[in-house]
Amino acid sequence: MKYFVSRGIYTLNSGTEHAQAQRTRLFNQQNDPAQYVTMDYNRLWLRDAQRVELDSEQVLNMYDYFQGTTQIPTVPVPVREFKQLPFDEYQLVDHGPDYYTVDHAGRQLARINILPGTVGLVGDVEYYDRFDNLVSRDNYDWRGFKSSIDYFHPDGSLGVRRFLNLAGEVVLENVYMNVADQLQPTMWKLIGYHGQDYRFDSQEDLFLFFLNEIAEQDDKAVMVADHRDVDLMVMQVEKAQSRWLAFHGAHADHHGNVYAAYTPAFQAEPGEIDGIIVPTVQQQTAIQGQFPETPVYVAADTVVDAKILSNTVSKNKRTPDHVIFSGRLESDRRPDEALAAFLRLFDQLPDATLEYRGYTNDHQLLGRLKQMAQHMGIAEHVIFGDYLPDTAMDNFYNQAQVLINTAYDEAGGISVIEAMAHGVPVVAYYTDYGIENLVENNVNGFVVTNGDQVQMARRVKQILQDPDLWQKLSRGAQQTAQAYQARTVYQQWKNILG
Missing domain, CATH: 3.40.50.2000 (Glycogen Phosphorylase B;)
Incomplete structure (x- = not known):
C-alpha cells in the first residue's frame, strides 16, 4: 500500500x-x-x-x-441523552448553543461543551471540584465515543492526558511539564501494546x-x-x-x-x-x-476534475471586474502586494472588486490588510471571505474574471491550476521553479516582474476590458489545466512509486 x-x-x-x-x-x-x-x-x-x-x-x-478505533461507526451523543451523568439527580442548565452546565445544590459540578459544528452533541465534559477548580476533562470523538481524559494541576495547567480504547481502558498517556516556562508534553507511554509497555521522549x-x-x-x-x-x-x-x-x-x-x-x-x-x-x-x-x-x-501536485474542465462559464456570467486571491493569507504569499496592485486597478476601474479566500494563522496580517483597505478608501470593494471547503470552491472560481498570484516563491501553483481549470485567466509575479511555464503570456494569462504592482494592475485591466482577450485566455487556461487530469497525474506518480 x-x-x-x-x-x-x-x-x-x-x-x-x-x-x-x-x-x-x-x-x-x-x-x-x-x-x-x-x-x-x-x-x-x-x-x-x-x-x-x-x-x-x-x-x-x-x-x-x-486506541483500536480506526474503523468505528459514528453514533452521535446528544447532551440530553448523555448517560454518564445522572440528570435525574442533577440539573442540566442550557446556556445557549455552545454549552450546558450540570448543577447541584447551587454549585456547578460540570460543564458540557458542544461538539464544534453540531447542534446539541457532546464535545467534551469539564469537571470541577468544590472550589470551582477544573479537575478533569473527558474528550469525545466526532464519532461519539470518549477518546481521552485530561487531568489538571491545581493551577489549571494540564498534567496528564490519557487515551482510551472503546472499553475505556488507558492504552496511551502523555505527561506534561513546564520546560523553559512553556507547558509541553515530555513523555509518551504506550501501555499494554502486544503485552508490553513502551516509553518515548517525544x-x-x-x-x-x-x-x-x-x-x-x-x-x-x-x-x-x-x-x-x-x-x-x-x-x-x-x-x-x-x-x-x-x-x-x-x-x-x-x-x-x-x-x-x-x-x-x-x-x-x-x-x-x-x-x-x-x-x-x-x-x-x-x-x-x-x-x-x-x-x-x-509529478504534478494537484489533480483537476474532468467535470470542471467540461464546464465553461462565459465572462458575462461572472461577476463583472471581479479579481480573486486564493490561498493562505500569510506573509510569503504577500496578500498586501495584491491589495496594493488592486488599488492601482481600482483607480482606473472603480467598479472592480477583490476577494480573498484562504485561511490564516497570522491574524495581525489580516488586521493590517483590513486597515490598509480602509485607509485606501476601497474597503467596500475588498472582500475578506471565510475559508471555503472544497465543495464551495467551484462557485468562488466561477464568479471570478481574473486570479492574481503575488507569492514570493511558488512551486506547483495549486491555486493557479485550480483557477485555470475553471477558465480564470491568471496574472502572476515571476518566481523560480516554473511559474512562467504554467502561466504563459497571451495564452492563459500574464507573468509580470516580481513586485511590480503597476505592471500587474495594467495586465489585469487589459484582460478585464478586452472581452476577446479574456475569452482567448480563458480557453487557454482550461487547455493548460487539461494536463492535470486524473489519469495523467496518476501515471506520473505510478511511474515513480511503482
Whole structure:
C-alpha cells in the first residue's frame, strides 16, 4: 500500500493537505490502495477528512491505531441523552448553543461543551471540584465515543492526558511539564501494546515506532512524507519497500539558501530515501544542480476534475471586474502586494472588486490588510471571505474574471491550476521553479516582474476590458489545466512509486 504521511488533517487546510488528500483519492480511484497517514491527535479528524472528500478507510491516524478505533461507526451523543451523568439527580442548565452546565445544590459540578459544528452533541465534559477548580476533562470523538481524559494541576495547567480504547481502558498517556516556562508534553507511554509497555521522549519517536509497525505488517509499504515535520521519521522506517519525500513548495530562497525545514532532505545518507518528488522540472533542475547526488523526480501536485474542465462559464456570467486571491493569507504569499496592485486597478476601474479566500494563522496580517483597505478608501470593494471547503470552491472560481498570484516563491501553483481549470485567466509575479511555464503570456494569462504592482494592475485591466482577450485566455487556461487530469497525474506518480 501507499502511505502518504503528514502531521494531520485540519479544519483549515493548506495546499499541502489538499494535495495529499487529492493524491490519496486519486490512487484509490485507480484501485491502487493508499492511506493518508497522520501523526497529531485530532478527535475531529473524521469530520475534517470528509471535508476533503476522504472516508475513514482512507485515513490512518496514529492515536486511533493504538486506541483500536480506526474503523468505528459514528453514533452521535446528544447532551440530553448523555448517560454518564445522572440528570435525574442533577440539573442540566442550557446556556445557549455552545454549552450546558450540570448543577447541584447551587454549585456547578460540570460543564458540557458542544461538539464544534453540531447542534446539541457532546464535545467534551469539564469537571470541577468544590472550589470551582477544573479537575478533569473527558474528550469525545466526532464519532461519539470518549477518546481521552485530561487531568489538571491545581493551577489549571494540564498534567496528564490519557487515551482510551472503546472499553475505556488507558492504552496511551502523555505527561506534561513546564520546560523553559512553556507547558509541553515530555513523555509518551504506550501501555499494554502486544503485552508490553513502551516509553518515548517525544511524539516523533512514537510516530516512528508506529510507522515501523505499519511497515512490519505490510511488506509492500511505500512511504511518502508530505510534510517536512515528518521527513526524519519516514527516512528512518526500517522495512518500508521505498521511502520518498514530496515537496509542495520552494525548498530554497532566491539565493539558493535551503530553508531550514528542508535541510534533512538534503542531509539524507545513501539509502535513507529513494528520492525527492517535486511538482516542476524547473525545481528538479535546481535541486540537481545544487545536490547532484540526490535523486529527484517530477509529478504534478494537484489533480483537476474532468467535470470542471467540461464546464465553461462565459465572462458575462461572472461577476463583472471581479479579481480573486486564493490561498493562505500569510506573509510569503504577500496578500498586501495584491491589495496594493488592486488599488492601482481600482483607480482606473472603480467598479472592480477583490476577494480573498484562504485561511490564516497570522491574524495581525489580516488586521493590517483590513486597515490598509480602509485607509485606501476601497474597503467596500475588498472582500475578506471565510475559508471555503472544497465543495464551495467551484462557485468562488466561477464568479471570478481574473486570479492574481503575488507569492514570493511558488512551486506547483495549486491555486493557479485550480483557477485555470475553471477558465480564470491568471496574472502572476515571476518566481523560480516554473511559474512562467504554467502561466504563459497571451495564452492563459500574464507573468509580470516580481513586485511590480503597476505592471500587474495594467495586465489585469487589459484582460478585464478586452472581452476577446479574456475569452482567448480563458480557453487557454482550461487547455493548460487539461494536463492535470486524473489519469495523467496518476501515471506520473505510478511511474515513480511503482
